[in-house]
Amino acid sequence: MDAAKRNGNPTLHGLWGFGLLALLFFLTLLAGGAVVANRHAAQRGIPSGLPAPIQDADVPSLCVNTALHALAPSLSPDRALDLIAEGGFQWVRQPFPWAQIEPAQGRYDWAVWDRIVEETTARGLRLIVVLERPPEWAGSPPSPADFARFAGAVAARYGDRVDYYQVWHNPNLQDGWGTVPHPAQYAELLRQAALAIRAADPDARILLGSLAPTVERGPENLSEVRFLEELYAAGAAPYFDIVTVQAYGFETGPEDRRVDEGVLNFSRSVLIREVLEAHGDDGKAIWASHFGWNSLRPEWSDVPSIWGTVDEATQAEYTVGALERARREWPWMGAMCLSHLQPDLSLPAPDTGTPDARRHWGFALVGPNGAPRPVYRAVAEWAHRPPTNDPGYWTPASGIATWEGGWELSELGADPGQEGTYTVTIPFWGTDFGLRVRRGNYRAYLYVTVDGEPANLLPRDEAGRAYVILTSPDYQPQEITIPVARNLAPGAHTAIVVAERGWDQWPLAGWSVGYHPDDRLYRCALLSLGALALTAAAGMVAIGRRMDRGKVGRAVTGAWARLSERARWAATLVVTGLLWAGAWMTWGLETGGGVFRRLGEGGGLAATLAAAALFYYSPWFLLTLVAGLALFSILLLRPDYGLALVAALAPFYTLPRPLLDRAFSMAEIVTLMTLASWGMRTLTSSPARGGGGPKGQGWGKDAVLALVVVALASTLQADFQRVAWRELRTTILEPVLFYLMLRTLPMGRRETWRVADFFVLGGVAVAGIGLVQYAMGVNLITAEGGLPRLRSVYGSPNNVGLYLGRVLPLLAAVLMLAQDRWRRLAYGLAALPVGAALVLSFSKGALLLGVPAALVTVGLLAGGRWRWATLALLLVLALALVPLMRLPRFASLFTTQEGTTFFRIRLWQGTVAMIRDHFWLGVGPDNFLYHYRSRYILPSAWQE
Known part of the structure; x- marks a missing residue:
């Protein structure tokens, strides 16, 4: 008694232990979920694999907003363009205000804009034309038809030098749209403008109106995420090629990885990318029409900033950091336009309080005095880094590469010639690398090294070279990205690709560079938490098995007692109905089976075979259906017949039975019919009556x-x-x-032997068909030296060897061990055609390995005199193989430099690489x- 008190209540201790382990288990799951969520947040926006091709993403990234028509007096347009070119910028985003170009309907003034286009393109800079600011006569928002005429006129005038047109600016803001933003109205304006631009300039790329970042949900301003969703709902997707965002950093730096519609930061662009993915539009790029951080000088301190403010050094650091993050992590981001060289001084100040030009000076790369600011110098230094292929998808036209050997380049990619060596050197920055290739029904290879070593994801040939096969799996043309290397150290690498054959196939379409942050700590954390969770679960199971299970029974009894009288009656009726249905099925099956057995084994088998034959050969659907029902009825009563029939029909899978628009082998059809019978018997039988449980439970x-x-x-x-x-x-x-x-x-014994007999019968049928074909000289394979090989119902003689090589050992075992003299005689006779067909298949695997090994195994298991008889038989077979070794097919067995043995060794080498x-x-x-x-x-x- 005292000991019991000292030890306490064991059941109570067990419950406490179980509860603590359960708490630990769920806390571990929560911690694991937190780790996964944190990693997801940190890598949101980074593609999981190699970046897929995205049109307009493989462009130079550095762009700047300009107002060349309204610069500060200290900066001329020519000087502005020189600074842009010297700073490494390759894009200029320039407003083309409708109000200034067409101040009166039908009267255009192109002089200023002609000079802007001429001077910009003369320096090799590319223009993004922003169509915005309607004249008073057009209204705001304007008529879509009037705006489309203006857009078409711009495209017709400059289409030979301009390809990128942006339709409007800030359509999701009241100040930008002219009234409460209306996605459907903007979608119609976009549609008509896109059609007009494309009609005048077939190569035009349409940029969606620049979407301003805002957390508001109306009515004056509408979140860019909601606005884009409603544009898709309005059917606007076909009328824009590129989505544009304004990736301002606001109060935080570029490493602020919060992605939330209620947070204004640089990472907000990821939300827009996810909208595109949700609508299956992820083949479109996102461009930043504006981005940057505001830095107000002390003399501008009287100008408030809605974007927050940082000092000039931080502005430069954040700007380069944003470019670097987008370069590494966002392969879907194309051009990024800094806001801006200088603000547009022609912009009027709205009455609503939206910042005017004076308030934008904090973003300027060049101050009011015409002097470049620190942010300009930092970006210029970043722009002049060594050229390389950043994470993303690149084509031979857009990527950085050195071509040797006279490759031909076009929009299709790169094509090697027929003579000489063709090499391309591809520098890249990232952790993963892949080649996008065109494969088809042709033989060619690409040999790839990364940093001087064979690419770590590719198989290697005998010389240790890593290679890509350009033959497609199904011989059909396909364009696919093949991973070549992964888990490289983040940084600069060099891939060298050497082409062998493949001329006129344009095999190299491009390459893909991926970047994935080091996740070793993440994997270690998950592994540790998983081990802890498994330990807790094991402890819960161990304690639970020792707990009092009687309490469970008492709980069930208590639950039944708490049921209402009506609920108890309903449960009783359901159980009674199930019992009656089971009893009917059991008695019905047993009665039917007894009637069928009175036909006798011969009659039952004859009926089964007749129904199966009629089902297979019937040319009429109705007769096929009747025969199928008859066969199913027989197998429902005698499922053992079904097993025997499957054993006989198994080798004839190459001769399926067409059913409606599909085809199935007879073995498959009979298996499913027998399964239905087995399932009904299993459900309606009990262990006491012999229906339950597999025989010989074990491994x-x-x-x-x-x-x-x-x-x-x-x-x-x-x-x-x-x-x-x-x-x-x-x-x-x-x-x-x-x-x-x-x-x-x-x-019973008879039913089991029937399955074996039918299996042998199927083998004899395969052998007999093959021997008849061999005698008639039809359906044969001609091997080395003109040797004809038997293939029976199969596509290859080796299939004959594989199948009959399994029948012959059974025949041998029965000959050695069976007590039934007539069965031994029948199996001995069956061995003659089976053995003959095996020999005439000339399958080296069967004749030299499979059959001898099987016979040795059977003889050793038989023991006694059969062991010596088997050894004698093997000696006879070995002597019989001597003439075979003189045939070209067998004579090449030990030639490893050519012939089938050579190719088999290469096959095994490739297989080992696949297994690895x-x-x-x-x-x-x-x-x-x-x-x-x-x-x-x-x-x-x-x-x-």
């Missing part, structure tokens, strides 16, 4: 279950899903179902050939 069923789980996981990650799921169904799931039924159906790359789950069912011929086949083995 076998566990291994089969593991096979199914692994095969399913492998299928889910397969690249070629259609063939993977078909292969999973036909070679894993249905055979496993056959195995399950074979183990669990109550069958996909060790745990493989490439997926029926995916081997697709991966082998498109990635792992060695260049020296291409003929295979």
Whole structure:
């Protein structure tokens, strides 16, 4: 008694322990979720793999907003353009105010704008023309038709020198739109303007009106995220090619990674990218029409700033940091236009309090006195860094590369010639690298090194060279990005690509550079938390198994007692109905089965075979349906017949039965019919009556279950899903179902032997068909030296060797061990055509390895005199193989420099590389050939 008091209540201690472990388990899950969420927030906006091609993203990034028509007196347009060019800028975003170009309807004044276009393009700068500010006569917002005529006139005049047109500025603000912003109205103006511009300039690229950052949701101003969503709802997507944002930093620096509609910061652009992805429009780039930080000098302190303010050194640091972050992490971001060289002094001050030109001086790269500010010098230094391919997708036309060997370049990519060596050197900055290639039904290779070493994601040939195969898996033309290297140190790298063959195929379409921050700490944290969670879960299970389970029963009893009388009656009726249905199914099946058995084994089998034959050969759908129902009815009563029939029909999977618009093998159809019968019997039988539980519980069923789980996981990650799921169904799931039924159906000795007999019967049929074909000289394969090879119902003689190589050992085992004299005689006779067909298949694998190994195994297991008989038989077979070794097909067996042995060795080498790359789950069912011929086949083995 005293000891019990000292030790306390064991059950109470167990509950406390269980509760503490449960608390630890859930806290660990919460911590893991926090780690994952933090990583997601830190990497939001960074593509998970190699960047995909995005039109208009592979452009020079550095752009500046200008007002060349309204500069400060200290800065002339020519000097402004010189500063822009010297600073490394390649884009100029210039307003083309409608009110100044067409002050009266139909009367255009082009003089100022002609000079701007001429002087800008003469310096190699590219213009973004901003169409905005309607004249008084047009109203605000203007008529879409009037605006479209103006936009078309601009495109017609400058289309030979300008390709990028932006339709409006700040359409999501009341001051920008002229009234309460209305996405549908702007969508119509955009539509008509885009059609007019494209009609005048077919190469034009339309930029969506610059969306101002705001957290407001109306009515005066509307968040750019909501505005863009409503534009998609209004059907505006076809009428813009590029989305533009204003990526101001406001109060925080470029590393502020909060992405929230209620937060104004540099990361806000990610929200817009996610809207594009949500609408399946992620093939479009985002450009920053404005970005930067405001820095007011002391003499401008009387000018308030709605963007916050930083000192000039911080402004320069933040601006370069923003360019650097976008360069590393946002491959979907194209041109980034700094706000600005100098503010547009022609802008009037709105009555609403929106900042006027004077209040924009804090963003200026050049002060009112014409002198460059620190931010200009910092950006210029950044712009003049060594050229390289930043993270993103690049083409031979847009990327940085050195071409050697006379490559031909075009919009299609790069094409090597037929003679000589063709090499391209590609510098890049990032952690991952891939090549975008055009593959098809042709033989060619690209050999790739990164920093002087073979690319770490590619297979290697005998010389250790990493290579890309340009033959497509299904021989159909395809353009695909192939990962070449990953997990490189973040920084500068150099890839060298050497082309072998592939002329006139334009095999190199481009390359992709990826960047992913180091996540080793993240993975270690997740691994540690996972181990802790598993430990807590194991402890909960251990304590739970020792707890009093009787309390569970008492809880159920208490719950039943708390049910109302009506609920108890309903539950009783449901259970009673299920019992009656089960009883009917059981008695019905047993009665039907008894009637069918009175036909006798011969009659039952004859009826089964007749129904199956009629179902397979019937040319009429109605007769096929009737025969199928008859066959199903028979198998419903005698599922053991179904198992025997499957064993016989299994080798004839190449001769499917068309059903509607699909085709299925007879073995598959009979398996599913038998499964239905097995399922009904399993549901309606009880262990006491012999219907439950697999025979011989043990490791076998566990291994089969593991096979199914692994095969399913492998299928889910397969690249070629259609063939993977078909292969999973036909070679894993249905055979496993056959195995399950074979183990669990109550069958006696006669039924078990019937399955074996039908399996042998199927083998004899395969052999007989092949021997008849061989005698008639049809459906043969001609091997080395003109040797004809038997292939029966298969596409390759090796399939004959594989199948009959499994039938012959069973025949041998029965000959050695069976007690039934007539069965031994029948199996001995069956061995003659099976053995003959095996020999005439001339399958080296079967004749030299499979059959001898199987016979040795059977003989050793038989023991006694059969052991010596087997050894004698092997000696006879070895002597019989001597003449075979004189045939060209077998004589090349030991020649490793050419012939089939050479190619088999290369095949095994490629297979080892595939296993190394996909060790745990493989490439997926029926995916081997697709991966082998498109990635792992060695260049020296291409003929295979």
